[in-house]
Amino acid sequence: MDDAKGAGVRIPPPVVFIFFMFCGLGLGFSYPIAIHFPVALAYTGVALSIFGLMVLLHLATLFKRVKTNIEPWKPTSRIISTGIYAYSRNPIYLAFCTIPLGGGLFFSHIWLMLSVIPACISVYYLAIRPEEAYLTEKFGDEYLAYRSRVRRWL
Template identity: 30%
Template sequence: MSAALLGKILWVLMVAGWYVIRYPFERRAKRGRVEKTARGKAETARMLISLTGLGILPGIFVATGFPRFATYAPSPLQTALGLVLMVAALVLFRLTHKALGKMWSVSLDIREKHELVTRGIYERVRHPMYTAFWTMALAQALLLPNLVAGLAGIVGFGTLYFLRVGPEEAMMEERFGEAYRDYSRRTARLVPGVY
């Protein structure tokens, strides 16, 4: 099996793993009551851009090979590194969902009786789910040997992240006040000791 085909198969498994992890939390979240939301046209646009980069464009490439002009032959080392990042992303993704439990939301929502989660993986990092998505986007860039489809995840998710993290932190600070400011001072946004 070629490294290119293996990379495509692994990307499909990564997307399937993402869905399997998220599905039960999404079902549970639909039953919970939302007290306050910052959803709207801007949030919908950010989510669509991220979906395009992490799902639609790479999915088209995996299914059809389009755009062929941007395809190259990957090395087995590149695919192996993509696999390592894929596993790391899915593990982080699972840990974030487990730690958030009932507080999880796909968007900028404050739930009824919302609690500030600072345990588990959230003990040292404020946004480990974003860390998981960044890792997933990097895995995609290594697994899919196409400059457009591979890098689309970094661009798509990067757009969502940089346009959303500020409003999300402002919403949390408004809700939790000094407790959130204190939490922010002692934690990193994405990677402990780095950022």
């Protein structure tokens, strides 16, 4: 197996989320939805975004500690199946979801919150499917066993 390109993901998943966040912001200007969330919900949004950023930082540190690449276009040296990865095969992508969701709650911006839907669908086709095929080919039964134990998202 030629492992030099990892899963062969061509568009970095953070770029996909950022693109759809900008699309959501643009829709907000073109088709504004006048809704205002209660202050408590707005601050819950801030907490959600901060939590997601903390999870991303934790996972980046974890990948560095176990000496495998976090970038899906680089080779993977091992399957991480402990901690958050015991509950979700894609906690990084879940953490990316918290940023537009939290921002949408804070700014009462429905379109920003809704941007998560096309972002998740796109990331599934652009990153998750190639990653799963790559990991299955590289790790075989080890990855298949992990995949049968742990859900993709939650």
